[in-house]
Amino acid sequence: MKKVLSIAGSDCSGGAGIQADLKTFSAHGVFGMSVIVSVVAENTSRVIDLQDIRPDIIEKQIDAVFEDIEVDAVKIGMLPQPECMEAVAEKLKQYAPANIVIDPVMYAKNGCPLMNPDAIDTLIKTVIPIADLLTPNIPEAEKISSMEIRNVEDMKKSAMAIHEMGCKNVLVKGGHAAGSALDILFDGNEFYAFDAQRIETKNTHGTGCTYSSAIASNLALEFGLQEAVRQAKEYVTIAIQHSLSIGKGHGPTHHFYELYQNGLKKETGITRQ
Numbered sequence: 001m002k003k004v005l006s007i008a009g010s011d012c013s014g015g016a017g018i019q020a021d022l023k024t025f026s027a028h029g030v031f032g033m034s035v036i037v038s039v040v041a042e043n044t045s046r047v048i049d050l051q052d053i054r055p056d057i058i059e060k061q062i063d064a065v066f067e068d069i070e071v072d073a074v075k076i077g078m079l080p081q082p083e084c085m086e087a088v089a090e091k092l093k094q095y096a097p098a099n100i101v102i103d104p105v106m107y108a109k110n111g112c113p114l115m116n117p118d119a120i121d122t123l124i125k126t127v128i129p130i131a132d133l134l135t136p137n138i139p140e141a142e143k144i145s146s147m148e149i150r151n152v153e154d155m156k157k158s159a160m161a162i163h164e165m166g167c168k169n170v171l172v173k174g175g176h177a178a179g180s181a182l183d184i185l186f187d188g189n190e191f192y193a194f195d196a197q198r199i200e201t202k203n204t205h206g207t208g209c210t211y212s213s214a215i216a217s218n219l220a221l222e223f224g225l226q227e228a229v230r231q232a233k234e235y236v237t238i239a240i241q242h243s244l245s246i247g248k249g250h251g252p253t254h255h256f257y258e259l260y261q262n263g264l265k266k267e268t269g270i271t272r273q
């Protein structure tokens, strides 16, 4: 069985963070593992407080996984502080796993910061260069590339600027744009578009976590990058289509193995190998 590690924060309400990652891994039939970097007291409406985990405990969690288990892909989510970023980057350089997918989480949907804004330089210098794929949403891509994104051409320019910072591939996600849900992948040479009809729903808590974890799962399953993103885009679209009206705010995406299998068959004619 393929094994995928999530290094991320804990969302006690189950819609985002480690919890969304592990649900996504299970739906993909891979074995999920977790290194928790922050415990976030949050729900579908708000972030109440958070407690970051000490960097040495983060390092020891990573050691505990890698000294014992072969890891086929790593998904990284929330990294709240520079010290946490440095600890994670150093350990991943040491263990050099394949398929590092990084979702540079900065804010929760309600606008609460999950990354110290002063950590942006460390993110750029230390974290971005270790990514096989970086998956910023539009506000994150704007912040990292120091440019405004108003249209698809700007998404491409931003992706190129971020690629220059040392990650192998960049996927700028269009969830925050108007129009269809169009994401742009840049591999250093070509651009690839992944488009889906925008679903009218407020229940989009955890979409970015779900998407990056689905991509990491597909890479672990040995799909090439474009195919891994294409299948993950279908997964996240179906997970949003079937999202749940749980809580008073933005409800979570829905992860359900059978739904995925049937949804894929019904909606795309594709079955997973």
Ligand SMILES: Nc1ncnc2c1ncn2[C@@H]1O[C@H](COP(=O)(O)OP(=O)(O)O)[C@@H](O)[C@H]1O
Residues within 6 Å of the ligand: 136, 137, 138, 173, 174, 175, 176, 181, 182, 183, 196, 197, 198, 199, 200, 201, 204, 206, 207, 208, 209, 211, 233, 236, 237, 240
């Ligand atoms: N309302 C929606 N309908 C369809 N797809 C969406 C919708 N909102 C987001 N997506 C898709 O979900 C994925 C996650 O993107 P996004 O929501 O931008 O990430 P994040 O959660 O990091 O802000 C992307 O593929 C995006 O295009």
Ligand SMILES: Cc1ncc(COP(=O)(O)OP(=O)(O)O)c(N)n1
Residues within 6 Å of the ligand: 008, 009, 010, 011, 015, 016, 017, 018, 040, 042, 077, 078, 105, 107, 108, 109, 110, 114, 204, 205, 206, 207, 208, 209, 210
């Ligand atoms: C613990 C934790 N990690 C990440 C997020 C952000 O999740 P994301 O999928 O990027 O988007 P929203 O859930 O904020 O819409 C989070 N909220 N909590």
